Amino acid sequence: MLDTLLIILTVIMLTVTLAPLLPSNHWLCRVWEFPRVQIAIINVCILVASFFLTSSTTQIMLVAINGFASLYQFFWIFPYTPFCPIQVPKSSAANHEHAIKIMTSNVLMTNHSAEKLISLVRLHQPDVLVTLETDTWWQDALSPLHIDYPYRVNRPLDNLYGIHLYSKYKLEDVDVLDLIEDNVPSIHCYLRLKDETKVKCHFLHPAPPSPTENQSSKPRDKELLLIAKKVREKTEPTIVTGDLNDVAWSPTTRAFRRISGLKDPRIGRGMFNTFHADYFFMRWPLDHIFHSEHFVLGTIKRMPSIDSDHFPLLSELIYIKK
Known part of the structure; x- marks a missing residue:
C-alpha cells in the first residue's frame, strides 16, 4: 500500500516538475513555475518515506527520481535563499536626499479595509505608494492620503487592473499605457528627487496565465520583456516595481533581469x-x-496583512551619486 501511494505521488510530482519544460505557454504548464518550494518539499518527504519500503528496487527508483526532482527545484529557487551571494549591497547610512522608499500594494479590489493600508502608509511614510486592483471605491477611500502625496496618477478600473500612484516626489513625463492588453494599464514616469536627480520608474501589473484570465502567459511575458528592452536602451537610474503575476525564479523573470540588466535586492x-496572504503553505513572490x-x-520588508490576498511590499533604495 505504501509502495503504491509513493509511486503515484512520485508520478504526479515528476509530471508537475517537468510540465514547465514543455514548449507551451498555456497556464496548465506555466502555473507549475510558481510552487517550486512546495513541490520540492513534497519531493523530499516522498524521498524520506521511500527509505521505509521493503522493495529495494522500488526504493532505489523513488529515491533517485525524487532526489533529482528536489535538486532541480532547488536550482530554480537557490538565488532567493541565504545560500546565494547577495546581489545588491546594503547601506546602513540612509541619505534622505538620495533615498526612495516605495510601498507596493495589491489591495484586492473586493477588499474594503482601506484604513489598514492608510495606517501602514502613515506609519512607514513611503515616498511613493503604488496601489493595484484599485477601483473608484479605493480611489475615494485613499483620499485622506492626498495631503501627504501631492503628486498622483489615477487609473481606476473595476476589472482587477486599476492602478494608482501616490508620490511625495514630483512626477514628470507621466504615461499611463495599455502596453499589451486593453484595460491592463501600467504607469511610466520620472521621479525628481530632492537633489533634482531624475529616476525613471515603471509600475506594472500584467495579467497572469490562469483559467479565469489569460489561458496563455504570452501577454504577461510580452509586457515584461518589452519593458526589459526599453530599460536596456537607457543608462539612467531606473526602477521597475509592481505585481508582475510571475515568480522571481521563473524563466520569464530571469530573462527580464538578463535583458534589462536590472538588479534584484532579494x-x-x-x-x-x-x-x-491567507495560506502560509501556498506562498510565493x-x-x-x-x-x-x-x-x-x-x-x-514584507508588510502586515491589509486583508488583501497580497501582503504589501516596502522597499527603500538609496541612489549612489557618481
Missing part, C-alpha cells in the same frame, strides 16, 4: 513571499522591485 536575502546599478538597498 537575491541572497530571501523570497519575501507576498502572495497568498509575486510583487517585485528591480533597479539599475545606480542604487543600493536601504531596506526591504
Whole structure:
C-alpha cells in the first residue's frame, strides 16, 4: 500500500516538475513555475518515506527520481535563499536626499479595509505608494492620503487592473499605457528627487496565465520583456516595481533581469513571499522591485496583512551619486 501511494505521488510530482519544460505557454504548464518550494518539499518527504519500503528496487527508483526532482527545484529557487551571494549591497547610512522608499500594494479590489493600508502608509511614510486592483471605491477611500502625496496618477478600473500612484516626489513625463492588453494599464514616469536627480520608474501589473484570465502567459511575458528592452536602451537610474503575476525564479523573470540588466535586492536575502496572504503553505513572490546599478538597498520588508490576498511590499533604495 505504501509502495503504491509513493509511486503515484512520485508520478504526479515528476509530471508537475517537468510540465514547465514543455514548449507551451498555456497556464496548465506555466502555473507549475510558481510552487517550486512546495513541490520540492513534497519531493523530499516522498524521498524520506521511500527509505521505509521493503522493495529495494522500488526504493532505489523513488529515491533517485525524487532526489533529482528536489535538486532541480532547488536550482530554480537557490538565488532567493541565504545560500546565494547577495546581489545588491546594503547601506546602513540612509541619505534622505538620495533615498526612495516605495510601498507596493495589491489591495484586492473586493477588499474594503482601506484604513489598514492608510495606517501602514502613515506609519512607514513611503515616498511613493503604488496601489493595484484599485477601483473608484479605493480611489475615494485613499483620499485622506492626498495631503501627504501631492503628486498622483489615477487609473481606476473595476476589472482587477486599476492602478494608482501616490508620490511625495514630483512626477514628470507621466504615461499611463495599455502596453499589451486593453484595460491592463501600467504607469511610466520620472521621479525628481530632492537633489533634482531624475529616476525613471515603471509600475506594472500584467495579467497572469490562469483559467479565469489569460489561458496563455504570452501577454504577461510580452509586457515584461518589452519593458526589459526599453530599460536596456537607457543608462539612467531606473526602477521597475509592481505585481508582475510571475515568480522571481521563473524563466520569464530571469530573462527580464538578463535583458534589462536590472538588479534584484532579494537575491541572497530571501523570497519575501507576498502572495497568498491567507495560506502560509501556498506562498510565493509575486510583487517585485528591480533597479539599475545606480542604487543600493536601504531596506526591504514584507508588510502586515491589509486583508488583501497580497501582503504589501516596502522597499527603500538609496541612489549612489557618481
